[in-house]
Amino acid sequence: MTRATATLLLLAALLLAITLLPPREPEGPLIRTRLLMGTVVEIRIEDTESARYDAAVTAAFAEMAAIERRMSPHLPQSEISRIAAATGTVGLSADTAEVLQLAHDVAEASNGAFDATLGQLIRLWGFAEGEPRLPTEEEIAAALAGDGASRLMIADGRVAKVVAPLAIDLGGIAKGYAIDRAVSVLAAAGVRHASVNAGGDMRLLGDRSGRPWRVGIRHPRKSGDILATLQLAGKAVVTSGDYERVFELDGVRYHHILDPRTGYPARGCQAVTVVADRAALADAVATAVFVLGPGKGLALLESMPDLEGVIVAADGNVSVTPGLRGVLEWP
């Protein structure tokens, strides 16, 4: 073999080695997922060099976990459990005080359709425990007798119950609040394009690096299909649907969004999607609109500033607030 042949063979071998090397992964978004607040939470960073925000994502998850520890009714040391057990006043962290105040405001604006004091009723139905059952009318009446937003007094970071058995459940608002706090942590770390998605409730930070985020809304009756797609930036999107936690008994479907006025599942809507600046507000208002039904629900959305929404009524009719018409795409 000549020297020239050897050189060429070496070159060919080198080329072969380069060809077989695994391709370098192109730098994409940073996506991390955790189980928090009883659901799958995904944080997605779309900034360039997204990997440098790994520590910020860890901090955002830690913030959400801290809020869960304070506000879960299932953890015996949480502030919510302490309020349930208390007979006198209870001191609150700034977070819990803020969420209870917002819950109180939405309860007032919705004439009690959103109610964070349904702890006893929610426990009775057993949806959160994964073992739902149909309570008796007497049980429901007894639970409702002790509930009601007006029976909770909040002042100067302390809370007092007017009736002793009152129990708080922040299921319709705490997840949204945790999403907001996670977004604040990311923004403070310099992230400009991100999404925090907790089991389908989400808030967007900025746009998706030069284009709006495309948020699909699940069709309430065709699992796997999309009702519509929203093109948004920097907004929160929360959907309340009657398909999430359901059981059927004697041909009747019972779902987990309870009407505080009757104690039974609200029947006016199939699903409600609310778009707002903050996920906590969107979360609470989505529940309130669902309970109010399409007519009064739409009126509530239109009466509050910077709130938009899509309502699917029980008969399948869809209504949309005027502000969403330019950003909504039908399939």
Add this chain to the structure above:
Amino acid sequence: MAVNGFWRRLTRLDRIIVMLLFALCILLFIAVGMRPPGRSVRVTAEGATLFTAPLERDRTAELTGPLGTTRMEIRDGKVRIVSSPCPYKVCIGMGDISHAGEIIACVPNRLLVQILGDEAEGKGPGYDLLSR
């Protein structure tokens, strides 16, 4: 030219070998480039990866969470939970997953099973996030 000089000094057999090798390089380059990215499964607990495997080979894996051992099966490119120590077995009820982005979560045993791969442009569902 140097290359011409180089080429003239090779024997006929040398030239054939060199050309075959270059042809092989080009073919391999095309084949590797065209191969779709393989799908795989990743299991995480509290953000830490416990297990990853491609979906091409059937196998079972035992995953440990705070409640005990959850058994996961990969068969015919699909992943499912076959046994779990959690009280309501919601994770088993979630059935098979096989497409990128699909998830099985066992909240009580703190395990998250995700399918990764084939997320290339154009294959997505037409939205970035799903509100439900």
